[in-house]
Amino acid sequence: MAELTYRDAVARGIAQEMARDPDVIFFGEDVAKPGGVFKATVGLYEQFGPKRVRDTPISEQAIMGAAMGAAMTGLKPIAEIMFSDFFAVCFDYIANEFPKSRYMSNGQLKCPLVVRTGNGAGSRFGAQHSQSVENWCMMIPGLKVVAPSNPRDVIGLMAAAVRDPDPVIFFEHKSLYPVKGEVPDGEIVDTLGTAAIVRPGKDASILALALMVPRALEAAERLKAEHGIDCEVIDVRSLVPLDTQTILGSIARTHRVFTVEENPRLCGWGAEIVSIIADEAFYDLDGPPVRITTPHIPLPAADVLEDAVLPTVQRITETVRRSLQS
Amino acid sequence: MAVADAQKKSSRADTAAPETDTAAAVPPLTQEQELSAYRQMLLIRRFEEKAGQMYGMGLIGGFCHLYIGQEAVVVGMQMTLKDGDEVITGYRDHGHMLACGMDPKGVMAELTGRQHGYSKGKGGSMHMFSVEKGFFGGHGIVGAQVPLGTGLAFANKYRGSDNVSVTYFGDGAANQGQVYESFNMAKLWMLPVIYVIENNQYGMGTSVARASATTHLYMRGRAHDIPGEHVDGMDVRAVKAAGEKAVKWCREGNGPIILEMLTYRYRGHSMSDPAKYRTREEVEKVRTEHDPIEQVRARLLSNKWASEDDLKKIDAAVRATVNEAAEFATHDPEPDPAELWTDVVR
Ligand SMILES: Cc1ncc(C[n+]2csc(CCOP(=O)(O)OP(=O)(O)O)c2C)c(N)n1
Ligand SMILES: [Mg+2]
Numbered sequence: 001m002a003e004l005t006y007r008d009a010v011a012r013g014i015a016q017e018m019a020r021d022p023d024v025i026f027f028g029e030d031v032a033k034p035g036g037v038f039k040a041t042v043g044l045y046e047q048f049g050p051k052r053v054r055d056t057p058i059s060e061q062a063i064m065g066a067a068m069g070a071a072m073t074g075l076k077p078i079a080e081i082m083f084s085d086f087f088a089v090c091f092d093y094i095a096n097e098f099p100k101s102r103y104m105s106n107g108q109l110k111c112p113l114v115v116r117t118g119n120g121a122g123s124r125f126g127a128q129h130s131q132s133v134e135n136w137c138m139m140i141p142g143l144k145v146v147a148p149s150n151p152r153d154v155i156g157l158m159a160a161a162v163r164d165p166d167p168v169i170f171f172e173h174k175s176l177y178p179v180k181g182e183v184p185d186g187e188i189v190d191t192l193g194t195a196a197i198v199r200p201g202k203d204a205s206i207l208a209l210a211l212m213v214p215r216a217l218e219a220a221e222r223l224k225a226e227h228g229i230d231c232e233v234i235d236v237r238s239l240v241p242l243d244t245q246t247i248l249g250s251i252a253r254t255h256r257v258f259t260v261e262e263n264p265r266l267c268g269w270g271a272e273i274v275s276i277i278a279d280e281a282f283y284d285l286d287g288p289p290v291r292i293t294t295p296h297i298p299l300p301a302a303d304v305l306e307d308a309v310l311p312t313v314q315r316i317t318e319t320v321r322r323s324l325q326s
Numbered sequence: 327m328a329v330a331d332a333q334k335k336s337s338r339a340d341t342a343a344p345e346t347d348t349a350a351a352v353p354p355l356t357q358e359q360e361l362s363a364y365r366q367m368l369l370i371r372r373f374e375e376k377a378g379q380m381y382g383m384g385l386i387g388g389f390c391h392l393y394i395g396q397e398a399v400v401v402g403m404q405m406t407l408k409d410g411d412e413v414i415t416g417y418r419d420h421g422h423m424l425a426c427g428m429d430p431k432g433v434m435a436e437l438t439g440r441q442h443g444y445s446k447g448k449g450g451s452m453h454m455f456s457v458e459k460g461f462f463g464g465h466g467i468v469g470a471q472v473p474l475g476t477g478l479a480f481a482n483k484y485r486g487s488d489n490v491s492v493t494y495f496g497d498g499a500a501n502q503g504q505v506y507e508s509f510n511m512a513k514l515w516m517l518p519v520i521y522v523i524e525n526n527q528y529g530m531g532t533s534v535a536r537a538s539a540t541t542h543l544y545m546r547g548r549a550h551d552i553p554g555e556h557v558d559g560m561d562v563r564a565v566k567a568a569g570e571k572a573v574k575w576c577r578e579g580n581g582p583i584i585l586e587m588l589t590y591r592y593r594g595h596s597m598s599d600p601a602k603y604r605t606r607e608e609v610e611k612v613r614t615e616h617d618p619i620e621q622v623r624a625r626l627l628s629n630k631w632a633s634e635d636d637l638k639k640i641d642a643a644v645r646a647t648v649n650e651a652a653e654f655a656t657h658d659p660e661p662d663p664a665e666l667w668t669d670v671v672r
Contacts (some may be wrong), residue, residue, distance in 0.1 A: 032604060034531035057501035057537040058468050058529055089502075112658060124388030124439070126450035206619035297670050301388055301450025302439025304660045 007177040009151035010040040010116070012196070016187060018048050021076065024162055027054040028063060028080025036213040037082055038118055038177050041239040060086050065095035068167075071113040072101065076162055084119040084133045084171060089133035091136075098167035099142025113136055114130035114161045114168050115217055119147065121294075121310055126301035132294070135207065135269050138168045138239045138310060141159055145193055145239040149213035151181040153237060156190025162190060173210040173249035190272030193241030198249065204256035204320060207247060207273060209236045212260040212311060218315035227321050239269050247273065248281050255286040260311050260318055292319050352563045354647045357631040359405065363562045364485060364622045364632075365640055366404070367397035370421040371619060372648045374431055374593075377437055381597045385656060386437045388449045393421035395592035398618035399524055400425040402565025403492055407460075412478040413496035414462040414471045417452035417526075418591075422494065426461040427511070428454075433489045434655035442654075446668075447661040468529075469502030471495060472521070476508040479498055479519035490518045490576040499527020499541050506550075508583065518576035520569070521547070526591040533601040533624065544586035552582050559587030560616040590616070618669045628641065 004012065018024045026044060028036075032055040035042035040196070045119045056063050060081060067079040081087060087094055094115070101109040115212030119129035137145045144166055148154045154172070161168035198213065199220050208216035215236045223229040232250050251257050257277060276291045292311045300306055374392040380523065381390050393400070404425040407413075412572075415422045423433050436443030437451050444454040452466040463476060465471045475493025482489040499505065500523055512519050523543045527534055534541050544554035553575075557568040565587065572583045590612045594601040601609075610620065626632040632640075 030530045030532055033536075037530065046377040048657060055532050055536060057532075058498045059502050059503065083505045087465065089469075124450065126388060126453055126466065128453070129389070129449075181524045295666070297666060298448075299455070301445075302443075302447030302661055303387055304439070304661065305447055305666055308666060 001181050001182055003315045004183045005177065005282065006154055006179050007038060007040045007171070008150045009154035009183060010158070010172060012183075014041065014044055015047060017042070017159055017162040018052060021162075023074060024076045024078065025052045025054075025070070026078045026080075027067075029056055029058055029082050031055060031080050036080070040172065040177060041080070056155055058112055060090035063198040065181055066095055066096070066099055067113050067115070068111055069102070071111050072109050074110070074112075076112045076114075076118060077093065078114045078162065079287065081115060081117040083129050084117040085131050086126050087117070087133055087136060094137065094143070099140050099297070102166065103142065108289065111164050111167045111238065112165050113169050115171060116156070116170040117324070118174045119171040120173040120175055121299055121306060122211065124301055124303055124306055127298040130299045130306070134171050134239060135263045135267055136207070138272065139267070142167070143240060143258050144168040145171070146192060146237060147172070147173070147210045147239070148237060149176065149210050149235050150179070152183045152188065153190065155183065156188040157192070157237065159187075160192045163189070168192070171210065177194040177212050179214075184209060193247040195215050195237055195243035196235045197232060197246065198235045198287050199231070199233040202232040203230045203252060204258060204324060205232045205234060205247070205250040205254045206258045206320065207234050207236055207270065208260040209239070209269065212262055215311065215313050216260045216316060218313045219288040219320065222313065223320055227325075228257050229321065229324055231320065236269075242273070244276060244280070248277070251277060252284045254285055256324065257285070257289045258316075258323070259289070259291045259293075260316055261291065261293040262310060265291070265296045268293050276315045287323060290319060290323050292316055329368065332363050340603070342617050352561060353567050355563050355566065357629070360626055361564055361632060361640075363401050363405070364637075366401045366425060366618065367562065367619045368641065368644045369430070369647065370397045370401070370424050371435070372644050373424060375419060376648050377434065378593070378597065380652060381439065386451070387439070388450050388656045389417065390437065390595045390597045391418040392591070392597075393418055393597065394575075395527055395612070395618070396524060396559065396589045397421060398562040398565050399559045399589055400494075401474050401520070402562040403522060403569045405566045406569035407490070407492065410460070412475070412482075412489065412491045413459050413494070414460055414478060414491065415464070416468060416471055416499065417464070417466050417495065418496070419452065419454065419464045419601065422651035423454060423461055423464075426456065426459040428456050428461060430651035431654040434651040435658045438655040438658070439660065440655060440658035441661045442658050446665050450554060452609065453494040459636065462643050465525040469495060469499040471507045472499070472508045475521075476512050476517060476519055479517035480514065480515065482518055483515070488518070488577040490520055490573055492520045492522060494522045494524055496529060497523060497525040497527065497534045497543060498532070498537060500546060501537060505546075509547050509550045509552055512582040513552050516581035518579070520572045520576060520581045521582060521584045523584065524589055525586050526589045528591065528595070528603070530595045531599070532589070533603070535579065547582070547584045552584055554586060554587060556586040559589035560618045561621060562618060592649070601666070615626075
């Protein structure tokens with residue numbers, strides 16, 4: 001066991017995979033010599049050298065396209081898009097190329113690549129550097145989408161993503177980089193498409209992702225201590241594939257569900273999950289599903305304004321309490 | 327000059343001679359122009375120093391990209407523009423806003439995220455606008471402003487005005503695809519746009535030579551038959567001279583033109599960058615030998631166009647303006663949360 005930051009876990013996860021497979025290469029803007037703008041890839045350039053770890057020009061389309069080109073021949077690129085907002089600059093590859101190649105080529109072309117990116121708010125970066133865009137990727141058939149909330153999951157899901165034969169979009173949360181967690185020694189390999197029950201409970205299920213997981217957990221502790229409400233918290237971890245079994249199983253026990261989403265409200269990942277719940281578990285519910293989200297507006301830069309829009313521990317606690325006690 | 331030397335050393339196959347070398351003969355400025363350039367550059371320098379301090383004190387958060395070292399570029403260009411010309415740039419935008427005549431109080435208050443900031447705290451350091459002053463942002467996505475600036479030029483031509491669009495972007499941004507889509511369209515439609523590449527030698531932690539296969543960025547328009555010129559961006563006279571030619575070219579309907587300004591940023595990329603990718607000596611050399619403000623100062627003194635005392639007075643006035651802006655930005659109230667819901671697309 002070692003205590004590691006989420007940031008250091010990224011480098012360890014990538015190193016673990018590069019060490020075992022020479023086909024794994026890694027590139028992006030300022031990721032090699034400078035070690036990444038968030039310092040999440042420090043040491044990889046020194047360990048694996050300039051042939052496998054590269055700084056690219058500021059050319060997101062070429063980064064994405066070249067990653068796919070290399071992947072079509074069997075290399076396993078990990079490519080970084082510094083901020084997930086910049087997906088919009090190179091979305092053609094994410095939306096039209098990666099996810100469709102296997103299908104359109106009768107399985108001749110594989111796309112075993114990973115795009116890792118800094119997602120989410122909390123740093124006062126404003127409307128073009130703070131978005132949570134996991135839903136942009138979830139909506140496209142042919143992409144896998146993961147968003148770890150802790151260092152151990154970063155390593156395990158990175159390994160699973162690299163070893164997966166299909167394109168995986170790997171959302172790292174910028175506000176989680178400094179957060180520490182216990183990580184076992186040795187190789188860690190996790191499974192895509194698995195959610196985790198991070199706090200068992202009987203009164204309601206709270207589904208959360210990435211930065212919203214620690215907030216949901218804290219809210220659950222408050223609800224228990226202050227109101228005697230016992231919530232189960234599920235770290236969704238993987239949006240595609242989605243672990244509906246764990247989610248629906250939880251609702252069958254608690255009969256209430258809340259989603260905590262950082263993405264803007266319209267078409268957020270929780271809307272899709274709630275729709276699945278309506279289809280498959282309607283009669284398990286004792287009350288309407290409730291979505292706790294960022295409002296459907298661009299993100300502001302000022303600290304007071306940014307703090308006012310993201311779901312907070314306070315807002316989660318209050319929303320759950322009011323819904324259950326009404 | 328040092329930055330040009332550094333660049334020549336780093337260039338690879340692109341050893342072709344520059345199309346024009348403005349360093350050869352730099353037309354002088356008048357006394358009045360020198361004094362005005364001095365004031366303007368000093369305002370930007372002091373404003374940025376203050377912003378850096380306020381960031382350190384926790385009064386400014388998020389990103390904050392300082393323009394220190396590059397002042398001559400925007401000040402020299404601005405001297406060549408007239409009412410109705412448009413300016414657009416990326417996120418290193420404080421200098422451009424001040425040069426456009428935007429209120430330092432409003433800019434600083436946006437940095438501190440306050441109610442009377444230009445965007446009421448919703449934009450932040452990278453995203454401010456003043457249509458009144460011809461400043462169209464303030465864009466956080468590297469390269470995004472290049473097609474936008476092309477569109478500003480389109481509108482000028484469409485309306486039959488002789489206004490020009492000055493579209494600034496960095497050496498790093500010059501490797502974005504949309505830059506070349508814009509070049510092609512601008513030449514095809516003969517749009518009055520001046521593409522000003524602020525080559526400050528680095529895009530974040532990556533030097534031009536490590537990011538660009540060819541490092542003479544003023545030649546990047548050649549495939550589209552767009553003329554380009556490289557300019558000593560540390561010399562406000564050279565910038566103004568090149569700017570005047572470019573403005574004339576555009577106003578007379580000759581289509582787009584590229585000016586590569588060789589310049590240097592003294593500070594890190596943003597406040598969180600310790601700039602370990604370059605040596606202290608490299609920075610010191612530019613500072614001591616090529617500082618844009620010191621150059622004007624030296625000329626003002628040697629021409630006896632200003633005394634030490636006169637310059638001290640200017641400095642004091644500039645400091646007062648900046649302190650007033652800082653004071654304002656520190657005490658201006660935070661925006662009301664209701665502001666979240668204004669100017670929302672519904
Ligand atoms: C599309 C996009 N990619 C990457 C970034 C991150 N980024 C911000 S500034 C920057 C460097 C840009 O360098 P340059 O164009 O030379 O401008 P300078 O910062 O030197 O003024 C990078 C990579 C971004 N904001 N947008
Ligand atoms: Mg630069």
